[in-house]
Amino acid sequence: MPIDLRQVAAIAGMSGLFKVVKPTRTGVIVESLEENPKNLVAQARHRMSLLDEISIYTIDKEGTVPLAQVFDLMHQKYGDKLPLGDKPDNEDYKNLLADVLPEYDEERVYVSDMKKLVSWYYIVKDFVGFKEAEATAPEAEAEEGKEERA
CATH class of the missing domain: 1.10.10.1650 (Arc Repressor Mutant, subunit A)
Incomplete structure (x- = not known):
């Protein structure tokens, strides 16, 4: 899929989305996805859902x-x-x-x-951003191959 949501999470009771930075002993360090990002520790008591699993x-x-x-x-x-x-x-x-x-x-x-x-x-x-569709890469390689043979 063109978008990777494996490190993007929603936390119950908190608005917005968060990027998972790294795990800690008691939870996970997350960074808010906003203009001025803030780091916080999401602990086990927080219900966190990765967008990749929704x-x-x-x-x-x-x-x-x-x-x-x-x-x-x-x-x-x-x-x-x-x-x-x-x-x-x-x-x-x-x-x-x-x-x-x-x-x-x-x-x-x-x-x-x-x-x-x-x-x-x-x-x-x-x-997070959207990536270009991967279908264009094989087409571009095929075009290059035609030009090399000509």
């Missing part, structure tokens, strides 16, 4: 889609700016997710999840 419920046979794949679909479709106004309502969030992931499970994915998804998307875009 998925969105779907109604297809797979049952879920990894968050990284949803972010990638959002980035491919909309780039840096999602089609939401200044004060989007619940229907705006539902339409956005239905547009990106038509098979999402409407009964198990709540609007609060969608709001978090949008918020996290912008943080990941700004502080």
Whole structure:
């Protein structure tokens, strides 16, 4: 997948996202993903979830889609700016997710999840970044091979 979320975490009760820096004896040192990053120690009492392990419920046979794949679909479709106004309502969030992931499970994915998804998307875009699709590399090598043979 074009985005690596293995070191990005959400901590229950704290807004924003955090980059896992290194483990300690009693927890993990994390750095906030914001303009002025702050370091803190997330201890065992904090509920921490790595974004790489989070998925969105779907109604297809797979049952879920990894968050990284949803972010990638959002980035491919909309780039840096999602089609939401200044004060989007619940229907705006539902339409956005239905547009990106038509098979999402409407009964198990709540609007609060969608709001978090949008918020996290912008943080990941700004502080983690999206990589270019890897499919372009083999095509470029094939083109180079044709030029060398000519």
